[in-house]
Amino acid sequence: MKKITKDEIKRIIALSDAFGPSGMEDEVSALVRKELDGVLALKEDKMRNVRGVLNPECKGPKIMLDAHLDEVGLIVQAVKPNGTMRFLPIGGMAASNLPSSLFDLKAKDGKLVQAAVAAKPPHFMSAAERTGAPAIEEMVLDCGSVSAEETEEYYGLGIGSFGAPAVKGNFDEKKGLFFGKAFDCRIGVAAEIETIKRLKGKKIGAQVQASFAVQEEVGERGVYANYKELQPDLMICFEGCPADDTFQEPYMIQAALYKGPMLRHFDRCMITSPRFQRFALDLAKANKIPVQEAVRSGGGTNAGIVHQEGVPCIVIGVPVRYIHSHHCWCTAHDYEAAVELAVKICESIDEKVLAGF
Ligand SMILES: [Zn+2]
Incomplete structure (x- = not known):
């Protein structure tokens, strides 16, 4: 896998440090717009939801990438x-x-x-x-x-x-380990930004849409405005998801650090589209991208809202230790695998693949 760049490290720490509890995401939405300046045209609504289309000229299936801007x-x-x-x-x-x-x-x-x-x-x-x-x-x-x-x-x-x-983030270069707050969902925001940057200028069969949504932590209130305007055919929901490797018996560990992003089949708010999920898991395997599979008794994401509109969704979650607390860890390895998988999915979707879902 590709080694993380200095720019990406700086971006992830800045996103983690940014002040953005639900309802007051201004600093985070401004940071996202700055990071994607010149990559695609982004529009911000009055709630601070941010959205745009990378390749509007493409008439293929519309795939919405989404991550939430807010934190607890x-x-x-x-x-x-x-x-x-x-x-x-x-x-x-x-x-x-x-x-x-x-x-x-x-x-x-x-x-x-x-x-x-x-x-x-x-x-x-x-x-x-x-x-x-x-x-x-x-x-x-x-x-x-x-x-x-x-x-x-x-x-x-x-x-x-x-x-x-009030926590300042840092990065252990040797371990490839991030420390900080709000990696739920700022590591997802960072993965979405990087995915869009890597897809820029590539000839692909799908229209790539960007959604950065507010107020997820209070019941997924922001994403619907982005969905309504973008009208996607598919959704990839990036998340910082709870790592379980310090709580579970080994056989129950489904989101460990350094083992790749977690793709959940099931949580409290969504049964993941089994066909889209299979497609993503097969693609990961074929490209030797590490992933973890999970079936969750709790949890929910923005995909929980959008799939109810008839849109097949998957969640790509970067494992984060101790989310919804002050002190969190996640890894460059899992972030990079999330980006590589999302890029591969966007490159592989066309009308025929979508028809098979
Ligand atoms: Zn989240």
């Missing part, structure tokens, strides 16, 4: 008289992971302010508090303020302020 985060619900803030989670975050974690909150002037989910010192804990994790409704964010006025006036924070994990 939080929103401030109220400021307490002592200056701390109550909040609600945006997307699925486990309450037990939150105490002591650091968030960036977007202030009124657009700057980021650090706030920690307050952790009560053990000195003040009751016996019951010592053994159980508090509920999210009992937690507060603390930016160091001592009054509601200070939080609102000095820090520019208050009701409706968005927050995302």
Whole structure:
């Protein structure tokens, strides 16, 4: 497989670092448009969904590549008289992971302010508090303020302020290992960007469409706007999906680091088109691209929405350890295999193949 370039590494870290909880994806959508500037014409709607067509002159089957721009985060619900803030989670975050974690909150002037989910010192804990994790409704964010006025006036924070994990990404060159936040789905966004760049200028029988959708983490709310405008015949959904190699018995591991992207047959929201899935798995095998197969009892993706419109979809998920938490790992190897597989699929789709689905 191809070795990851310096540009790709820089792009992946920048995407991981970008502030973009659901509903506030501006920074991520701007980054995507910058990265694909000159590659294809992209349009951004008022929700910050981004879409475009790489080769509009092609009259073959339309294949939509999709990844979501948003990440899990939080929103401030109220400021307490002592200056701390109550909040609600945006997307699925486990309450037990939150105490002591650091968030960036977007202030009124657009700057980021650090706030920690307050952790009560053990000195003040009751016996019951010592053994159980508090509920999210009992937690507060603390930016160091001592009054509601200070939080609102000095820090520019208050009701409706968005927050995302405060984590800076890095890359271990020797291991080909990325560390950072939000690889769900920024590693998918990076894989889609790279797939589009590699397909640029190639003579292929399919029309390649780009979809970067907002608000996936709160119930796949953004992708439909892209689907409606692009009207694809097929969809490849890129994801950063939960790695299970530190939780499962060996025989149940279906998304390990360094073993290639995960192609899921089944999750909570979709039974993957068995014919499109078979086509992709056969193509991976023929081209010696490592992949992993999965059947998931949970989870859901943007494909869960689009397949209900009669569009065969597959999911290409780059395994990410500890998604929906602050500290995540994924690998250049699995990212590269995801890109190579997506490129091969786009090169291999034509009317005849589509008719066989
Ligand atoms: Zn995701």
